[in-house]
Amino acid sequence: MYIPKIYKSEDLTLMKEIISENGFALLISNEEKLAATHSMFLLNETADGFYLETHISKANFQAKFLKDGDNVLCDFLGAHSYISSSWYDHKNVSTWNYEAVQIRGKVRLMNDGELYRHLEKLTSKYEKIQKCPMLVANMGTEYVREQMQGAFGINIIPEEVHIVSKLSQNRDEKNKESIISNLKETGNPHSIKIAEKMQNI
């Protein structure tokens, strides 16, 4: 993606927030042909940085070709909303405000132990907020190992991180206020989130 300077962020806390809140994201590769799979991602922090984890079905085209060292692109789209130029006090073209993260990295396939821990963490992330959490520990090791047979676990070691935070930074205060109030009026949660983000910059 192309990020004009005013929309470019270096904020790793924002990056982690976007990835955590939009963990059902896109794994893009080009082994044999362009391919992209919506899958569940986790960001794993390490002493000297982080890497991404995800898993896809072994029946997926990407699982047949991806191997250690292959290049992939991971795309996480956060809140986004149409911005009407009718909300401005001057003539201009309409646009789209959004937050997103793209991570270009290299594949490192998971071994069985890593895949097991990945599924444990992933399940814990989404289950701990449920009324009756169904954690991996409740399922039993044998059952989880059986289910794992169909899964292809992938670590992605980041090489490039791109964070976009496009929030009408090119508008003056008066126009920003008008955009914020119009976004809130839509009632759309994504638009309201963009409005709140705009208020915080």
Added chain:
Amino acid sequence: MYIPKIYKSEDLTLMKEIISENGFALLISNEEKLAATHSMFLLNETADGFYLETHISKANFQAKFLKDGDNVLCDFLGAHSYISSSWYDHKNVSTWNYEAVQIRGKVRLMNDGELYRHLEKLTSKYEKIQKCPMLVANMGTEYVREQMQGAFGINIIPEEVHIVSKLSQNRDEKNKESIISNLKETGNPHSIKIAEKMQNI
């Protein structure tokens, strides 16, 4: 993306709905390197089918390399939601329900006239619902032509269409009802939409 048979749809009405409601989508290419841009798409119906239209900034990496005949992949993610296995009456792994469209196609770059009409249609789609619509006609031809200088218009002629509608089709009625009521309880609009879609199949 990998679509197991039970989640595969051939419903072109559903495809048009997903594209129309999720028009801020992803243009993926691999000229020189993997690249993906979030941009505004339109589906253009023709006598014998359809094609996609979008535009990106001329400063975008993709605009420097994409040419007629290049292969691209367009990804439209519709409603989606985590499905907790704690909502089932039996042991199972959690999953994610979602609707999405992926279109693999060939680039046909727009000429100036096509780009102008594309911007007209795009503006009309999003402006006609505004209180004071700012249509291209209101902006004046000269102003629009000036703004067009920075835009790179792309038609995508479809070669493969993939529609996924993953809505717990592998669950019995009792479990489906439980998933639907739990999704509605979340209050999340995406989850509620998935619940409504599940009710309609």
